[in-house]
Amino acid sequence: MLTRLQQHPTRRPPEGPVVCVVLDGVGIGRGDFGDAVAQARTPTLDRLRGLPSFTSLLAHGTAVGMPSDADMGNSEVGHNALGAGRIVDQGAKLVSGAIASGAIFGPAWRRCVDAVKASGEPLHFVGLLSDGNVHSHIDHLLALVERAAIEGVKKVRVHVLLDGRDVPARSALPFIDRLEAALARLSQDGRDYRIASGGGRMVVTMDRYEADWRIVERGWDAHVRGLGRRFSSAREAVETYYKETGLDDQNLPAFVIADAVGPVGPIRDGAAVILFNFRGDRALELTRAFEEEHFDKFARGPKLQVEFAGMTQYDGDLQLPTHFLVAPPAISGTMGELLANAGVTQLAISETHKFGHVTYFWNGNRSEPFDPKREKYVEVPSDGPPLEHRPWMRAADITDRLIAEIDAYKPKFVRVNYANGDMIGHTGDLGATILAVEAVDLCLGRVIEAVRARKGITVVTADHGNADQMFDLRPDGAYQVRTSHSLNRVPLAIVDPRAPGGGPVLAPPPSAGLSNVASTCLELLGFLPPESYRASLLAR
Template sequence: MVEALQKNPKHKGRKGPVVLVIMDGVGYGKYTEGDAVKAALTPNLDRLTAEWPSTKLKAHGTAVGLPDDGDMGNSEVGHNAIGCGRVFAQGAKLVGKSIEEGRIFAGDTWKKLISNVRDKNTTLHFLGLFSDGNVHSNVSHLRAMLTRALDEGVKRARVHILLDGRDVGETSALEYIDPFEEFLSGLNAKGADYRIASGGGRMQITMDRYGANWSMVEKGWHTHVLGEGRRFASAHEAVEILRAETSAIDQDLPPFVIEENGKALGSIEDGDSVIFFNFRGDRALEITAAFEEDDFDKFDRVRRPGVEYAGMMEYDGDMHVPRQYLVPPPSIDRTLGEFLAATRVKQLAVSETQKFGHVTYFFNGNRTGKFDPGTEDYVEIPSDIVPFEDRPWMKAAEITDTVIKALEEGKYDFIRLNYPNGDMVGHTGIYPAVVCAMEALDLQLGRLEKAARKAGATLILTADHGNSDDMFEHSKTGEVIIKENGQPKAKTAHSLNPVPCIIVDFDGKGEYSPTLKEGLGISSLAATSIELLGYLPPSDYDPGVLDWK
């Protein structure tokens, strides 16, 4: 439990609430070409930036707890940082250090899964996102575990690969598959039988989140567990043929199964061990439920093999999911939400399904549930189950409707919301759709501004990371990379660009300088929110952007 916040003596009070507006995936682009934020018609955002105090915040790399400043930020670590006001070592860094120091292999879970297959002469399965994007997973972690498994006497392993094309290049799958096959050949030369067994695009199978589309998980179950689906001789062949047939980028490639002698190479059977090697939790929870839950009703599993299952990390600390995991997650405590609950500040969190968990679970330090149900309300607006490029406005209007109603009712002191457009549409790589998404978002900012002005509210306009600001691949010298068809090569990953922090203080009384601090990260948003609410932030929080007089 935390103590209530102390009053900020320099704050002179406000008529309305503080509204933290997270424009997911909206940054300040480095290049003009491919910057959908700049290309879009955004008169409201442009005007607010020009008329009110603003600064740029770091939202990637070490500023959000990732191993290196070359690592892209993401929505999960971004909301962790925004919500807890400090920087914690995050998934990739934690796992990498655990492997480097050998702690992962000394842990009870690893020992249990290895001895299970070694003693029974069964198969060790690895399932996860197959890239080095460092957002959900890293293929280097997979290589390290396979190498260790062989050293510990595991003779047979199967790898089920989820193709990325989202946190890495959109058609980069073979750049990971081909070297990995060589790596496996090296292990097999030492007497192992380690093979890629199945796969498919991450937006087609297995990696759904927030219960938005359980049919994805069902397809993944049939592919990985039951060994059902279209069959190929190798993963390389599968990617080449499916890409030629569908023209899909990696994240949208259909599922495939590798066969040998007319049989699926790697169905999951009783007595096997399974490691889901993603370290990020949101897209790991549903497939975990399919393996672990006895009373599972989301789809017909046909059969549920009796396996030893583990996740790379604990994906939900409150619900203790999964039951077994290899690396303990960061222990994030004393979050903004917890302090506000202790201070009896009335809070509202709003987003659509795609980002609802971010303004709740991740914002609260990977915690399910509310700190104080008496002072907190959460509103989830169901997302449409359609390709994001087909409806790039998403649910921005409905999110705004909910916040405007809350402003009119005057019930809340602190409102946080997430507009997913810049990120979710940005990941499609379809430039016109991203421009449309930004223009749709801007229309809602205009509506929100009017309601906030009337309520005397304070808006903090910001983002969790960049994405829509960097939609084309560029060479090291800055030129746009052009494909054979003459079109720019789309970039579907997050950017390394800074994000906005705009303070729109309609009822301000001149208590702080109009020039905001520079060089800070998005973790500074927690202290900034607390100060604008009229309180003093905890002493160990990263400093806010305001320079109080």
């Protein structure tokens, strides 16, 4: 992989910075009543659509390394593609390949199986129960459970986190029924395989970026301590919570499955635990709770003496978890690394919800800067929930800080993420999402004018769709609130005051996707993109 950039023979960088703005979750929808982007007042986006540089990009499926074009994109793979400049096989595809080859049943798997065979404690599986293929896939879980039975594991307990975010809002019961059927089938010849606990992903276990450790603590209480409201089955828990709370899957409270003796599956010393999520951001905190010797984020107590493994390694810099079933993609030669090696000053900025995306994921799953002297990372603390009550989030604060840093730090390349379209889109609240898009559009206009005044270039795109499709049409003709990402293309526009018409002419092929953005930005900065990168979209 090329690690040194060469100057472009004809393109010259601007006097000011090149600023890449990621409008998280702002795709190009059908323009109907459920398209919050189209429904919003967006004078800035409207102007961008009239530029000669406006086009659209693929941001899902095989274009971002997912197994098929039926798989939606997400912020992690989107930022991997933006930063890597190439299509990289992602978590879901890596795991599916490792299952097919048998590589997944390597040393980490053996440690877990051997531990429970020796202790008699269950083999526990914790993770998101859905086929969203963003954090996990039920097929992966079932393959692991089947293998456990083949290898003579007598007890299995599954701790199910309910999705409703990457899949329809109330789709938990079919996934539960499918899992229960498999566990019942395998519970013979002395085997005892059951669901032990669960809860909605946004309130139980799956916090990210240390936004709210209470979420992880609720999961710890349910999964490890067996503390929580008791039910005889996961189906009973979900149906009861639907009736009592009116909440969708992602927000359902924790539950514990119990029989006449008590909770059926608290995690105890001697057990083994496999966290079957393959995506790192919402898996890292639970991993820390299991692995850190001195842990102070909540009253965990002494470190459990269990064998713990993740589906993948969730943080390569922190080396967490220590043991994992599938090696994560090794993405070297990212745009950030190449610019650092070329001595280019860089700024990455977002609020907490997406800070890891413009840093860790953009850098090919690396947390730390490549050159701390020439890179600055700025995190603006996010507001707490409920986010739909503040759909503007921290967009204005990000914008203020971004402009101040451009003047003070004088970076040559900037990447910024506005999280609103995605985070508010996930709530399913159309009105709030329209406001979120309007807030981002206002801030985008400020960024473009500030960069123009400093003789720079602004590149505007998105990592995937979400706010652009807030409803799904059901087979019965009714509309259902959609809280997951869309499969829509995303915008790309370049504002360059040096170019006639305000932006350069682009020549995108139909297959143009997020991985083409890196080469485009490198050319705008006056560099030749590496041959291994997807081509620049600038017309020759």
